[in-house]
Amino acid sequence: MKSVESSTVDCGIVYCGAGNVLLKSAGSSTEECGLICCGVWNHLLWSVESSTAECRITWDMGSIPKLTLHILRTDYQLNVVGGVCGHTRFDTTVFTIIECLAERLEDNVVHLDLRNGVVRGFSNHISFIHKPTTRPGRSCDKQVVLKLDFSGPYKEAKILLDYAEPPRLWTLDISDSPTGDGYGGDNGSTSNMAETQIHNKQFRIYGNNLPGHMDASANGGLLITTVDNFIRRGSTAKISISDERVEWKSGPHKDNIKSRFLYTLRGQQPLYGTVDYNVYVGLNRVVAGNFRSGSGLCSATIALQSSGK
Structure with a gap:
């Protein structure tokens, strides 16, 4: 279980549950939270909204719970919830759809x-x-x-x-x-x-x-x-x-x-x-x-x- 702090949003707590999947956030729907992504080994994978930020998370707790993970381009292979980033979609027992969208840093x-x-x-x-x-x-x-x-x-x-x-x-x-x-x-x-x-x-x-x-x-x-x-x-x-x-x-x-x-x-x-x-x-x-x-x-x-x- 990881406690989250953000300078802009009170995002609450992110839980890593059985099966090493990201379960939920106490943050409200559609907030662009500086949160924490939990990796497939049930540990802290990304720190967000900091000088070492690697991704941001957008929550949509509507009829189909959706977590969008925006990940900056990197030279390292990234293991994220459900699979390896670079694929379009991931399915878990908790979040029906998880999108992993690659973003690029400015060239050079x-x-x-x-x-x-x-x-x-x-x-x-x-x-x-x-x-x-x-x-x-x-x-x-x-x-x-x-x-x-x-x-x-x-x-x-x-x-x-x-x-x-x-x-x-x-x-x-x-x-x-x-x-x-x-x-x-x-x-x-x-x-x-x-x-x-x-x-x-x-x-x-x-x-x-x-x-x-x-x-x-x-x-x-x-x-x-x-x-x-x-x-x-x-x-x-x-x-x-x-x-x-x-x-x-x-x-x-x-x-x-x-x-x-x-x-x-x-x-x-x-x-x-x-x-x-x-x-x-x-x-x-x-x-x-x-x-x-x-x-x-x-x-x-x-x-x-x-x-x-």
């Missing part, structure tokens, strides 16, 4: 649940270097590394970060190099190495070391800017990455920098290393490895757009 949007290791969405221009484990957990410590490809039609990445837990150590690393390891370093792989990081509560941007980079330095090295107290528990941060530009917002902190010492995504020639059009994103770790890692980043959404500023 990927959502990552870093508490449970669930991934939604797809893009041909976003690939995994390190996938999250799918083991549910109590803390937000799943680690992910992604490669964003800017060689095609997409020129900007918008990254939304949700900190439902206190940020601890390394929770974000956005690197111009697949060997980015924090503090602007990449073990000498490329001169075109810019890096954006969140370490504990602090936000930092490091530039590359192309000729003239000292003109942009804030510390006599590669550091370009620092924002203290950028995030805390409950923060939502937005970061946009495009060619030679970074924009950020979290609470009262909002700004942007455009500089030739930032991400080189138009094929700019490096002093050493190879030309590429990629950005690498480490979540709850640095890109190069888990030797610098953290927790507290509970979900991230990455959306690619065709127009970079």
Whole structure:
């Protein structure tokens, strides 16, 4: 038996009965409730009306009881009441008709649940270097590394970060190099190495070391800017990455920098290393490895757009 809470509707309680079927809700008819779906193994399958929402439920307790399950597209096979989602209809002894309707996320949007290791969405221009484990957990410590490809039609990445837990150590690393390891370093792989990081509560941007980079330095090295107290528990941060530009917002902190010492995504020639059009994103770790890692980043959404500023 699962108790349900919703910020918008008092949906009551959902019962999982004998035979592992979803029996009823105390919610009134036709309410679009932020409820809970009970899976074929009689456990919590989906959490709804939250930052990790995967589906919504519409109840119709008319002459023919009907439950419509709207499920967002996912890369994982979904076992739901009565069968596998993707079929049109399901029959149970309680609900005569259960519809399972697949909905799509907007193309080139990927959502990552870093508490449970669930991934939604797809893009041909976003690939995994390190996938999250799918083991549910109590803390937000799943680690992910992604490669964003800017060689095609997409020129900007918008990254939304949700900190439902206190940020601890390394929770974000956005690197111009697949060997980015924090503090602007990449073990000498490329001169075109810019890096954006969140370490504990602090936000930092490091530039590359192309000729003239000292003109942009804030510390006599590669550091370009620092924002203290950028995030805390409950923060939502937005970061946009495009060619030679970074924009950020979290609470009262909002700004942007455009500089030739930032991400080189138009094929700019490096002093050493190879030309590429990629950005690498480490979540709850640095890109190069888990030797610098953290927790507290509970979900991230990455959306690619065709127009970079």
